[in-house]
Amino acid sequence: xxxxxxxxxxxxxxxxxxxxxxxxxxxxxxxxxxxxxxxxxxxxxxxxxxxxxxxxxxxxxxxxxxxxxxxxxxxxxxxxxxxxxxxxxxxxxxxxxxxxxxxxxxxxxxxxxxxxxxxxx
Amino acid sequence: xxxxxxxxxxxxxxxxxxxxxxxxxxxxxxxxxxxxxxxxxxxxxxxxxxxxxxxxxxxxxxxxxxxxxxxxxxxxxxxxxxxxxxxxxxxxxxxxxxxxxxxxxxxxxxxxxxxxxxxxxxxxxxxxxxxxxxxxxxxxxxxxxxxxxxxxxxxxxxxxxxxxxxxxxxxxxxxxxxxxxxxxxxxxxxxxxxxxxxxxxxxxxxxxxxxxxxxxxxxxxxxxxxxxxxxxxxxxxxxxxxxxxxxxxxxxxxxxxxxxxxxxxxxxxxxxxxxxxxxxxxxxxxxxxxxxxxxxxxxxxxxxxxxxxxxxxxxxxxxxxxxxxxxxxxxxxxxxxxxxxxxxxxxxxxxxxxxxxxxxxxxxxxxxxxxxxxxxxxxxxxxxxxxxxxxxxxxxxxxxxxxxxxxxxxxxxxxxxxxxxxxxxxxxxxxxxxxxxxxxxxxxxxxxxxxxxxxxxxxxxxxxxxxxxxxxxxxxxxxxxxxxxxxxxxxxxxxxxxxxxxxxxxxxxxxxxxxxxxxxxxxxxxxxxxxxxxxxxxxxxxxxxxxxxxxxxxxxxxxxxxxxxxxxxxxxxxxxxxxxxxxxxxxxxxxxxxxxxxxxxxxxxxxxxxxxxxxxxxxxxxxxxxxxxxxxxxxxxxxxxxxxxxxxxxxxxxxxxxxxxxxxxxxxxxxxxxxxxxxxxxxxxxxxxxxxxxxxxxxxxxxxxxxxxxxxxxxxxxxxxxxxxxxxxxxxxxxxxxxxxxxxxxxxxxxxxxxxxxxxxxxxxxxxxxxxxxxxx
Numbered sequence: 028x029x030x031x032x033x034x035x036x037x038x039x040x041x042x043x044x045x046x047x048x049x050x051x052x053x054x055x056x057x058x059x060x061x062x063x064x065x066x067x068x069x070x071x072x073x074x075x076x077x078x079x080x081x082x083x084x085x086x087x088x089x090x091x092x093x094x095x096x097x098x099x100x101x102x103x104x105x106x107x108x109x110x111x112x113x114x115x116x117x118x119x120x121x122x123x124x125x126x127x128x129x130x131x132x133x134x135x136x137x138x139x140x141x142x143x144x145x146x147x148x
Numbered sequence: 149x150x151x152x153x154x155x156x157x158x159x160x161x162x163x164x165x166x167x168x169x170x171x172x173x174x175x176x177x178x179x180x181x182x183x184x185x186x187x188x189x190x191x192x193x194x195x196x197x198x199x200x201x202x203x204x205x206x207x208x209x210x211x212x213x214x215x216x217x218x219x220x221x222x223x224x225x226x227x228x229x230x231x232x233x234x235x236x237x238x239x240x241x242x243x244x245x246x247x248x249x250x251x252x253x254x255x256x257x258x259x260x261x262x263x264x265x266x267x268x269x270x271x272x273x274x275x276x277x278x279x280x281x282x283x284x285x286x287x288x289x290x291x292x293x294x295x296x297x298x299x300x301x302x303x304x305x306x307x308x309x310x311x312x313x314x315x316x317x318x319x320x321x322x323x324x325x326x327x328x329x330x331x332x333x334x335x336x337x338x339x340x341x342x343x344x345x346x347x348x349x350x351x352x353x354x355x356x357x358x359x360x361x362x363x364x365x366x367x368x369x370x371x372x373x374x375x376x377x378x379x380x381x382x383x384x385x386x387x388x389x390x391x392x393x394x395x396x397x398x399x400x401x402x403x404x405x406x407x408x409x410x411x412x413x414x415x416x417x418x419x420x421x422x423x424x425x426x427x428x429x430x431x432x433x434x435x436x437x438x439x440x441x442x443x444x445x446x447x448x449x450x451x452x453x454x455x456x457x458x459x460x461x462x463x464x465x466x467x468x469x470x471x472x473x474x475x476x477x478x479x480x481x482x483x484x485x486x487x488x489x490x491x492x493x494x495x496x497x498x499x500x501x502x503x504x505x506x507x508x509x510x511x512x513x514x515x516x517x518x519x520x521x522x523x524x525x526x527x528x529x530x531x532x533x534x535x536x537x538x539x540x541x542x543x544x545x546x547x548x549x550x551x552x553x554x555x556x557x558x559x560x561x562x563x564x565x566x567x568x569x570x571x572x573x574x575x576x577x578x579x580x581x582x583x584x585x586x587x588x589x590x591x592x593x594x595x596x597x598x599x600x601x602x603x604x605x606x607x608x609x610x611x612x613x614x615x616x617x618x619x620x621x622x623x624x625x626x627x628x629x630x631x632x633x634x635x636x637x638x639x640x641x642x643x644x645x646x647x648x649x650x651x652x653x654x655x656x657x658x659x660x661x662x663x664x665x666x667x668x669x670x671x672x673x674x675x676x677x678x679x680x681x682x683x684x685x686x687x688x689x690x691x692x693x694x695x696x697x698x699x700x701x702x703x704x705x706x707x708x709x710x711x712x713x714x715x716x717x718x719x720x721x722x723x724x725x726x727x728x729x730x731x732x733x734x735x736x737x738x739x740x741x742x743x744x745x746x747x748x749x750x751x752x753x754x755x756x757x758x759x760x761x762x763x764x765x766x767x768x769x770x771x772x773x774x775x776x777x778x779x780x781x782x783x784x785x786x787x788x789x790x791x792x793x794x795x796x797x798x799x800x801x802x803x804x805x806x807x808x809x810x811x812x813x814x815x816x817x818x819x820x821x822x823x824x825x826x827x828x829x830x831x832x833x834x835x836x837x838x839x840x841x842x843x844x845x846x847x848x849x850x851x852x853x854x855x856x857x858x859x860x861x862x863x864x865x866x867x868x869x870x871x872x873x874x875x876x877x878x879x880x881x882x883x884x885x886x887x888x889x890x891x892x893x894x895x896x897x898x899x900x901x902x903x904x905x906x907x908x909x910x911x912x913x914x915x916x917x918x919x920x921x922x923x924x925x
Contacts, residue, residue: 037193040160040201047152082193084186105363111200127363128422133204145372145419146364 030147031055031072035065035091036080036109041132045078048136054143062086066094069101076147077106078130081117089124096125105146109134159529160201161254165595167194168247172598175243179236185225191239192221198246207253209264210246216268217242223275235274237605241267244602348377348409349416352430354402359426370405372419377409406434532628535588542578542585543776543872549578550893586772590625593671593680596635597622600642600669607646614653614664615646621671626678630750630770634680637743641682641766642667644740649684649764659761661685678772683765689758691715698724716756720744748904751777753794779900780848781867781892785835788898790871790890791860795903797851799865804843813838817847817859824849827910828861829901833885850903858907873900884909 032054034045042058049056057072059065061083077095081088088108095101105127110117118129127146130139174191177184199214220239223229231239245264252259351373355366373379382404389400407416416431423429553571561567597619608615626634650656650665657663666685671678691712698704698718710718718724722741747754752770771777779790800806800819808816808823815826826847830836839845839861847859871890876883876899885906886899 038197038200039163040156040204041197043156043159044204047156082189082196084190084193103363105365111196111203122362122426125362132200141372141375142422145368146422148365148368148371 029053029055030075030143031057032076032078032143033057033059033065033068033072033074034078035059035062035083035088036078037061037083038080041080041109044134045139048134048139051136052140054140062088062091062094065091069095074104076143077104078109078143079106080109081121089120092121092124092126107142107146157205160205161250162529163201164198164250164254167198168243168250169595169598170194171243171246172240172601175236175239176601178231178239179233188221188225192218192225195221195246198250202253205253209259210249210253213242213249213264213268214246216271217246220271220275229275238267238270238274240601240605242271244605247602348407348434349413350432350434351405351407351416351420352402352428353405353420354428355399355423356426356428357397357399359423360397360399362422362426364423364426366403369419369423370403373405373407373416376411376415376419377407379405379407381405402428408434530588535585538585539589542582543874545578546582546872547891547893549575551891551895554893554895586627587625589627589629590772591628591631592623593626593631594622596631596638597669597671599635600638603639603642604646604667607643608665611647612653613646613650615650616664616666617642618666618668619670620668624671624673624678626671626770627772630678633746633750634768634770637746637768638669638680638682640740640743642669645682645684645686645764645766649686651687655687659687673772674769678770680768680770681765682768683763685763688760688762688764689716689719689756691760694718712758713756716758719756720754748794751792751794776870777873777890777900779869779871779890780865781869781871781898782829782848782862783864783866784833784862785830787830787833787835788866788892788896789829789833789862790898790900791848791850791903792887792900793868795850797849797857799846799848802842802845802847802861807842815842819849819857819859822857824857824859825907825910826859826861827907829906830861830863832906832910850907856907858903858910860903860906871898871900 032049034042034049034056035058036042036045037060042060046056046058057068057074059068062079063085065077065079066086079088079091083091086094092106092108095104095106106125108117108121108126108129109132110121110129111132121129128142130142170190171194174187174194177187178191195214195218199211199218202210202214217239220229220242224231229235245259245267248263249259251257353366353369355364359366370379370381384402384404385400387400387402388394394400409415413431413433417424420427420429420431549571553575556567556571600619601617604615604617645667646665650667651659651661653663656665668681668683670681670683673679694715695704695710695718698715698721699706699708701724703718703721703724704710719740720743722739724739724741744754747768747770750770752768755767755769756764757767758764777790778793780793780796782789782791802817806817806819807826808818810816816823817826818824826842828836828838828842831838842861845861846863846865847861850858850860871892873888874890876886876889883899885902887902887905888900890898890900892898
């Protein structure tokens with residue numbers, strides 16, 4: 028099943044990789060540089076799932092998730108958080124912020140796709 | 149580059165340079181007393197992002213170092229550690245090493261542990277962290293493989309199956325060939341895993357409300373579970389309250405699932421990873437009699453049954469008696485929260501078509517055709533070769549335009565004719581295009597300035613001075629090649645400023661100056677050129693000593709009358725060094741003479757001003773681009789030549805008194821007390837035989853990079869103008885004495901001289917002895 032994915036990360040390398048992994052899996056990738064940009068992109072597209080980094084300038088991942096969840100039309104979009112550490116603390120925080128799940132960087136494309144399918148069908 | 153990963157890798161290293169730049173910027177701000185959390189965050193983020201990318205490419209050394217640095221910065225970020233000046237200096241050192249590691253990784257080189265080790269140790273000690281070797285080493289870089297087959301990737305070990313939940317292992321049990329277990333998995337676990345995977349698992353799953361709120365969707369979990377093997381699903385809706393008591397935001401359903409799989413329990417747990425803690429989850433290996441649900445149906449049946457889980461309205465509780473029913477799911481939009489309301493109430497533990505709630509309010513068939521994917525900021529990476537081709541073509545355009553102008557003038561068209569005015573506009577456009585194209589090659593000089601920060605830190609530490617570098621005009625844009633080729637000369641000048649320019653701390657304090665010496669590096673555009681200045685607030689040039697030294701080294705006669713500026717310029721003479729003891733810094737064989745020749749090679753000039761007690765300033769002036777050159781157009785033996793303007797000190801007409809013959813074909817010109825060899829440009833280039841007399845002739849006084857001079861005899865000076873440089877080497881190889889060629893406005897091709905090479909060739913051949921190797925007048 029082809030998914031439309033919004034990937035938010037301030038690192039260009041990470042965006043490139045996500046783009047490559049997503050498009051190789053036949054998904055449509057929309058990319059954004061930070062939370063503010065992510066919200067702008069959301070105004071134009073309606074992704075099946077969102078992937079977001081946490082530490083970003085302007086608006087970090089937590090702020091972004093808050094903002095997405097606060098908007099009723101977006102509140103049910105599954106959100107996966109990209110984290111470098113598999114630290115439980117961060118997962119707890121991400122979940123408290125409203126994240127659906129997480130992907131540990133560096134990610135394995137196959138696992139990324141699996142995780143996406145797990146939250147978005 | 150056809151390999152996308154190679155391309156991303158290359159792009160990663162470019163991004164690293166940008167990150168290193170913001171890292172330096174952030175540290176500089178911190179050093180200046182900025183305690184804004186965002187500043188610290190910028191520093192943290194830069195290190196963090198480098199680590200993230202490095203992990204993806206398996207650059208372990210880089211990851212390891214970045215991780216420790218990041219941990220330290222995290223302490224600062226969290227307010228647990230307040231860095232003082234010393235700490236920030238250490239952070240700077242870390243940033244420098246991080247840069248080294250990045251470049252080493254890029255170039256497939258190694259950085260010695262002896263470099264990183266001590267700094268890391270200091271870092272850990274400073275922020276009060278224990279070394280955390282093991283954790284760092286556990287950072288598993290996942291090699292990106294783009295095989296999306298089944299699973300792929302590395303085996304994941306973090307959550308090994310719960311041993312207590314597994315039946316006793318039987319070591320004699322046959323291993324399953326399809327099962328891939330990590331070689332280093334503890335044997336009992338491995339065996340237990342094999343044992344348990346042979347059959348499958350039963351899963352009891354009861355979501356809590358928070359599960360739905362997090363955007364998780366049981367339906368998708370079940371689908372993911374189905375990827376492991378055939379499943380059967382039983383929904384329990386006995387907890388459903390009466391309709392009037394139903395809270396749509398509360399979940400009331402639970403499920404029992406059976407999955408027939410050869411995968412380990414770990415795989416099943418992974419499916420539920422995101423909802424762990426948001427539900428009641430019990431996973432038990434499927435055993436012969438103890439299953440929570442009925443034993444697995446025959447495979448054929450399973451295929452039929454274990455398909456998509458239906459949406460509730462698609463299967464309205466058709467057969468309550470049937471233990472397990474699954475129907476094909478319609479891809480139709482699934483209902484909004486609390487579909488439970490549609491389910492029958494009171495049929496305790498009835499197995500129904502378990503369609504979990506679809507939490508999405510958005511239609512589940514989203515608009516796919518919303519155009520092209522959104523991309524961040526519109527930047528394009530372009531091969532430098534393509535830009536250079538464009539630069540070249542624009543050069544041609546400039547030449548073409550000049551030729552056209554000349555034809556129009558020659559045709560005698562009045563200046564107000566449409567052709568003339570049209571051409572005027574064309575001229576303006578051409579200039580604009582040329583400028584814009586040059587801007588493509590330009591980049592801020594910032595990266596170079598930041599490298600100088602490191603030079604100041606390292607060189608001041610090695611001579612035991614306290615030095616602060618101030619920079620200004622970092623965003624001045626300079627041609628990329630110029631930036632690259634400025635690195636060496638600038639490095640030397642900065643070292644010089646720290647080593648020779650600034651006094652020792654004691655001396656500074658004695659003369660009432662600040663303890664900390666200041667070196668200032670600035671860049672700006674000034675009248676069509678880039679001006680870069682390196683200044684210090686040191687003692688200024690000790691002219692008496694410089695002169696003495698020059699006399700000792702027989703660079704000037706003992707009785708030479710020199711102005712202050714002349715003495716200052718002695719520093720550019722080859723082999724000149726004023727430091728009483730050559731320090732290990734600036735005495736490394738490179739002198740200001742080499743700096744000067746590198747600057748000249750870029751078409752630039754360097755000058756020096758110094759004030760006693762106040763400091764010295766070196767000023768470099770560079771052309772905006774290497775593609776055009778300011779030249780003097782001269783004629784020799786009916787040939788037109790271009791001499792780079794920056795090589796010409798002055799032009800003069802020779803009188804009888806100026807000329808001295810040293811031999812039949814060897815002349816020198818006497819200029820203000822000094823003798824300069826005379827070279828007939830026409831003869832040197834083989835256009836004609838040397839003249840008998842040069843009296844009344846025009847010579848160009850050429851200042852050479854080694855401080856020597858020569859007089860070039862030409863027939864006439866025609867013009868002074870900017871010319872577009874056209875390389876010759878591609879077609880003709882290197883031509884001695886010739887740097888390049890250009891096309892003049894009238895279409896004529898003119899060679900551009902390389903005066904230094906030409907004079908060097910001539911003096912090598914004729915062995916003209918330089919009467920006096922000094923820079924005089």
